[in-house]
Amino acid sequence: MSETSIELMPQLPVLSSQPDSEKVLQPPALFQLPLTSQDPQQLQQQSQLQSELQQQELSETNAEQQAESVCVKQKRLLLLLLGLSFSIAVLGLIFYIHHIFYAERRTHMPPVTPCLSQACQRAAARLSTATDPFTQTCDHFLSKCGSDRLLLTNLGRHRGQGIPGHPQNLKEKSQRPKGEKKVRGLNEERLQSRKTLLLEYLKEILETKENSYSSAVQKTMDFYRSCLDTSSIESAGEEPFLTLIQKLGGWPVSGIWNKTDFNSTLALLMRDYATFPFFNLNVGKDLNESTSGTTKRRYIQIDQPDLMIPIEWNSKIEKSGAKAETLRPFLTLCQKYLTLLGSPETTSRIHVYMFISLSSELAVAASPLQYRLLKGQLHQRMSIEDLQRQAPAIDWLGCLQAVFHPLSLSKDDHVVLHNLPYIVHMSQIINKWQNKHELSNSGPLHTYMLLNLLHTLMPAMDSRFSETTKAFSEALGYDNEDSPRWKHCMLSTERGFDSVLTHLLQIVTAHREAEKMIEDLFLVFKSKLHHLSVTEQNYYQLITEKVNSLVPRVWTPNRTSGENELDLLFSQVNISSKNFFSNYIQLLSLWQKRRSKLLISPSEPVDVLSLTPFLLGNEVLFPMGMFIPPLFHPTYPKAYNYGAAGFLLTKDIFHLLLPEIPSSSNTVKTVAECVGDHYLRTTEKAGRSGASTLSAAQQQELWVQYSALEVALNTYHRIRHSEDTSLLGLSHTHLFLTSFSQVSCDSDPYQEFMPLDPSFLIAVICATSNLCPPMQCSIKDDHISPQPC
Template sequence: MSETPIELELSIQPSSQPGLERGLQSPLVFQLPLPTQDPPETHQQTQPQPEVQLSESNPEHRHQAKPLWIKHRRLLLLFGGFSLCAAFLGLIYYKHQNLQSRSNNQAGAATPCLSPACQRASAHLSTSADPFKEPCDYFLFTCGSDGLSPDSGGRQRGQGILGHQQNYNGKSVWSERRGHSKEREDRGVRQEKILDRKTVLLQYLREILESNNRGTSSAVQKAKGFYNSCLDTRAIETAGVEPFLTLIQKLGGWAASGQWNKTDFNSTLSLLMRDYATFPFFNLYVGKDPNEIARGSTKRYIQIDQPDLLIPIEWNTKTQKSQAKAQTLRRFLATCETYLALLGAPPSSSMLHVGMFMSLSSELAVATSPLQYRLSKGQLYQRMTIKELQIQAPAIDWLGCLQAAFHPLTLMEDDPVLVHNLPYMVQMTPIIGKWLNKHELSSSGPLQTYMVLNLLHTLMPALDSRFSEAAKNLSVTLGNTEEQVAPRWRHCVLETERGFDSVLTHLLRERTARREAEEVIQNIFSSFKSKLHELKWTDKTSPQSVMKKVHSLNPRLWTSNEISSEAELDLLFSKVSVNTHSFFSNYVQLLSLWQKRRRKLLTEQTERVDVLSVTPLLLGNELLFPVGMFVPPLFHPTYPRAMNYGVMGFLLAKDILHLLLPDIYSQSETVRAVGECVWAHYLTVTERTSRGGAFSLSAAQQQEVWVQYSALQIALQAYRQSLKNHPEDTSISGLSHTRLFLSSFSQVNCDFDPYHGFMPLEPSFLITVICAKSHLCPSRLQCPSKTQQHTLQTC
């Protein structure tokens, strides 16, 4: 077959057949304007001329020819009929060849995309495995975990979006038959790994923060300065523990490392909550009351929950109590001793303070309980006033602490709060009272030690690596062997977002091609609605309720108009001073900014944009798509639309199906039928049935297969509609439109989402299913196997 890309045509089957894309209204062919060319002479068809010429000038011949013509009339008519049929077949052959020629030359006629983004994409595609050149190896890897399939094929999830790396250690069915060239192995190793959409967004934010654009606002420069100070690990190591010890002195000191001024317990707690976002005895956040959300209320409340204790504990289902094992406590004790040694505490007092911290933590831990238990006991979202909470748990000055945390907002005793574990708050009071009144320990300040070590945990990301190494070693000894250390840049991007989220939101909004993103959103949602009409429902009420819900939604790009200019950003961060050589001081300011964000949430009525969100969400009747979804390399305004729809269109369609149809398996017969059909294709191509490696799909797996197969169909239909409205499109790597669409889709490698564990096969294999009974794909998509001779059903 020629190396020239073939334009892929998607035809619509008649209604009497279970054809692909039944929801599409009319067949379309993706074609670009072709250069004018004359048809090849070899395809010209001419009518045959009779070999005998009758002369009308000779009467004798005319007289003798008549009987001859009559005699052979049937033969001549038969010969003429064959000639007409030959001419007709020749015309069909010519048109077919001409169409083939047009398809083969179409990529050359397409306008190539030469933008920097397209050049990077072209270089990437050139080094990626091409599903149309090596289908036998490409499609047979498995997305699911090793436990999902008897023969997973070696390829593991999370090895890339838009250019994943092949795992050539695991051999596919065809690898033993065809072998792997050294060149292809080397190419696979060179390919870039992009784990998931969240990583793609973080990498894009990293590029923004590391860019050296002059003339930007002071707020943007401060965000970049904070990020760069986080990257400067040499300065962090040089500073050591001195910044933290200096901070402790501002809080009244600490008996373990020097002088303690015996500060008031509630005063110190208020300072920790206000300036350092540290909550040793209880958690504090802002959120809505779920009982009011159904009524459309946007009011937010202060919510008080049990703390995230530092001591490792587990839940005893028999005693219905939290507890810690002795072996676990010994390891935690050793880690705490390491912390105090790093802080310069003398060995003589170190053991005393560690012992007090462990004892107090253990007593508080007994009063805590896991979320599921509290939910079963109705202990979540208990509404009460601050005054009522004060009566139930008098050890804490609730009004004073809450006023400090939400300063300068004015709070009153009658203001309502939502409590999530009132029994813990009640039991916390005598525990705190007991440790406050222990006269033999009054000079040691056990509660001060407890609060200082909690503050240490809050500020540990800004301290030198010795602390993080100690924490990592504890985590490993407790059994968290799979914990991976994130690269420094990722950690710094996340920390920057905590304080400068408004800056990053503004920068993302300014760089997002909103018009192009909105067009993709609207086209995908329209195609999604047409897909719903194809479903066969188990009852009459299901489609009515689903369609009513879908048609009431307004899909749109989720952007924030909170900050409309850089001048407003500069004013918002005018009091922030970033020291490029002191990440610790910058981090302390970040905690203050974080607390201000929490305070602002209490007064805002609109939903705050989450700059790190990469999946759509429902908010009333609005279906919101965060701008963080539309970033390179997943999406770019200069990409050919075939590429944007093949990648982002598929991801959007998959997200919509998961969000709006979370459990459709029991409501539609189509889900099971399509899931089984796709799985039958997979078993046939991989020869698993004959090798005894087949297994049946669960309901959840069948639904996920249907979701991803439908998402590909939806994206393809949306792209076709886009081409119908705007026939022009550019090209990358000389690929024709539809081939670029499918090639781009094949790079999306097992998108990591909450449903990823239910996908038993590589999504790229869905191309094989779509191409089974159509002219979509080149013939070499088929593998040279006897199983490929079987007629495969169109799903």
């Protein structure tokens, strides 16, 4: 019993040096049995056996402990790696949620409310086909409004470097030499000028199907529609003009001429047909007249004519003359006109030669505007009596009384001349041709006047005449811009029915919303002045006082013409829906009557197509045409209105009120160079090269457009309400800058000085703003954080 017990549970000695891991192998005292008495040999054998067992167990225990230690270390390492990976994943997830979720919340949250008005639906459709600046690479912003014509490598080309030819050359043909790229570039259809947008808006009004309009409005619509009726115009051919020639006494070209009086025919052409063959007549103020204490009166202005023959200015001899290379094509042109009018070539040739000869002699004294300004030939005031003595060939009092009837004029009334040497020379040439007895039956002066009348009436004649003119200009190496027929008809309609169009535009203009926008923008613009670094404190004080004294408002007539008054005004006008030639003649008469009214009108004339604000007394007046779709509508989101119309208005304010700021402020140069540096770094990233030199005019325009965008954006965020609607689900800032990008290349007198695509300013502003959505084109440098300009 005892032996069996000992074999089953041997007693192990306790070693003080045993590690803790080994101590656990000892059985607890409760299981140890007392030893019984045995013989020495047996005890020795038991001791030896116990020792061997102990050694064996120790070996096994050490092996197990080593294996367990390695396993534990591997498990700990694995757990450490798993824990580290999990921590990194959690941190990455937290960063992603913070960066994406909160960024989305910052730019797109709270969810925008869509604008569902009919005007907004049209604006959204238009915007959906346009380019989103935030999805474009930087290459999109490195061109000049879609064209590579004016990169920074082409800086230094300025307006007014010499006068190419003569201002009367190919008058108002909208032509340019072949090979010259359009400044507007490849996106001409998308980047329409404000004037085209206004004409489109008026076109929609005139093409409405409603029949509730007044008589005057209906006549305006009928005139416009008769202009669009090209089939009736083509069917009429040359007959309407030939009938008019007979009414005027015939002409020597056909062999039937009543030898009408020269001055009587001239007065008739100017009064009823707005045709000025020998000199131009206008109405305006004398800029040399003092404005102290009195309002400037208007005078009849007499200027050199727009000669039909192409001429050029010779600066060496300071004289003009017919372009030698154009004489033969011009001869062919005139002969073609007469052939279309039914005149045989054999009989018309002599009349064409005389016409060219007379035109060339008149051209000698014509001179460019810049030359006349330099010589002090502009705004020379004299009495009609004095003018009669210096240029006796013209019956000045009789002609002017006929043109400005029913106004009463006397020989003591003053007129303003803009090229007296030409007027004197013109009188001498007329006397010379009148005294050529061998030409008495050829009537060269009469033929000259009727060919000028043909040129005036050509827009109302069939396409053979316009195609002949187009072929002539192409023969001289000029490209013709073929404007759509509707645009030509809208411009014609405005010439005679401007008061009706003003009435229609005033009805649809949202005056309250427009004036609110003007006031908001003007307030932030004034605060912008405080940030200007001005070198001349007196200039800064003068500008500040001037701006603070101004009151901005929408420009409308002081006294609005109601429908009844318009009906009375146009009661003598008879418009035919199928006779555009007759309608056009009445248009010319209306145009001349409008010019006559300017002579006695106490207020400024309202130009319905005006798109530029101007100063009048202590007011800044903004024309109604600046507040029309797709730039502005009272139901549009404010972000859209302020991004498009708001930017354009602010840009005009800067140009109007701070024209001389570059010479008195360091801010202009600093801002321009800052934007230019961003642009250059971006071009380098895109693998392009450019020069950093900016002219003073380019610095100013860059500063103006950047500042105008800042003012418009700050104004919007100042007045914005959370309930502002949106289009296409865009965030408010996204919509603001997208609408800005659609009008940033808008045509204006200063566009030529903008050295880069204005939409690049979006990248500049968004580089330091946390309000912009993510942008594909980033101008941020890896080592340098962009600073606000």
